[in-house]
Amino acid sequence: MVPYIWAAGLGLGLIGWGVLERRAERINLGVAGFALTVLLFYFSSVMDRLGRSASLVGLGLLFLGGGWALERTRRRLVATVTEQVS
Numbered sequence: 001m002v003p004y005i006w007a008a009g010l011g012l013g014l015i016g017w018g019v020l021e022r023r024a025e026r027i028n029l030g031v032a033g034f035a036l037t038v039l040l041f042y043f044s045s046v047m048d049r050l051g052r053s054a055s056l057v058g059l060g061l062l063f064l065g066g067g068w069a070l071e072r073t074r075r076r077l078v079a080t081v082t083e084q085v086s
Contacts, residue, residue: 001045007037015077022081031074038066 011034018026042062047055 004037004041004045008034011037019077019081024078024081027074027077027081031070035066035070038062 011030011032014030014033015027016030018024018028018030039062042059046058050058
């Protein structure tokens with residue numbers, strides 16, 4: 001559990017660093033790292049505890065809801081950064 005917390009924290013730190021220095025590629029990389037951490041945590045911890053069909057339904061909901069929220073946040077942050085640069 002601790003490595004996932006560290007990895008998610010590093011992803012969020014990379015996002016914060018990108019916002020601080022107004023670099024869209026760091027924001028994108030941080031969001032991708034955070035999403036990958038959540039996906040790996042789901043496969044290694046959550047999927048083992050659920051049945052096959054429930055875990056696949058949960059994975060679909062995670063992709064739809066989590067992906068939508070992450071992309072919405074990423075677009076907002078990148079738009080904020082690019083507005084400040086122009």
